[in-house]
Amino acid sequence: MTRLVSLLAVVLIVAAAVGLYRFKGESQQLARQIAELRAEIDDEREMISVLRAEWNYLDQPSRIQELADRYLDLNRLDVEQISMVEHLPMRPLDIDPSGANTTIGGFAGGDDRTVQ
Structure with missing residues (x-):
């Protein structure tokens, strides 16, 4: 009877160790995915700031006026x-x-x- 209880305890300990090992691997994989997503978010934020700066440059009234004078054949009012x-x-x-x-x-x- 003691051997059966000991064997059952050993089997439960091994099953718990295997389960714990699997959960650890899954959590490490999820941590890597989170780190990758955070890096992608940082890259996207940097790209957004670059695009905003470029938009501010392209949207300058003096630049638009210069392009209109150069490419559009408009007469003054x-x-x-x-x-x-x-x-x-x-x-x-x-x-x-x-x-x-x-x-x-x-x-x-x-x-x-x-x-x-």
Whole structure:
């Protein structure tokens, strides 16, 4: 009976040692994965900071103005081109919502020109 209990104790101790060894290996593997992920996160953060610095350089108004002057054929705005909203003509009234192709008279501004 003592031999059976001793044998059972030895088997349990060996099983516990094997289980502990496996858990140790798994925990070491997980620790390596965590370290790799942290390194990747650090690399990504560094890349983000580099990209932000590059974006700040590319987004400078003076640089954009220089590129616009160099590559776009734009003319400067003359003073005569500046107007007020009140000087713009009013939109025509949509009196016939049915969509029939009829001639409608009158503008929203009171003009009696015909709108088609």
